[in-house]
Amino acid sequence: MDNVRAGGVDASGHPVERITAEGGEPLRCCLRDARPGEKLLLFGHQPPLPASPYREIGAVLAHAEPCAGPADVTGYPPDWRGRPQVLRAYDERGWIHDATIVHDGRHPEKVIAELLAEPDVVQIHSRNVAWGCYMFTITRPE
Structure with a gap:
């Protein structure tokens, strides 16, 4: 940024x-x-x-000006709980995986864990439903 x-x-x-x-x-x-x-x-x-x-x-x-960044990068952003998001799953080649879903924003950790349980999913991009804006990336723990 x-x-x-x-x-x-x-x-x-x-x-x-x-x-x-x-x-x-x-x-x-x-x-x-x-x-x-x-x-x-x-x-x-x-x-x-x-x-x-x-x-x-x-x-x-x-x-527009530098900010302190996220308060916490280990949990789901609090402002976005309950907000519908597209969770776009990708494999190691960078190809979209079938596990990609639109989720309602409730219980995001559960949904994310289910997506990462898919053996070929290595990362997930969260995107805004209406505008398509990229929000953040979740990667499979090493």
């Missing part, structure tokens, strides 16, 4: 969009919802995947 903030250009080479939060926008940088009036950047981001036909660039929102 720092390179996008500093350079003002996203993963596609397009200029970032500067917006003011209305409140509730999902922030990739700190894994929480924006508060009204916060200064944000909207830009194209390429989530971590091996080179594959499923590697893509999609929109994300982040604070």
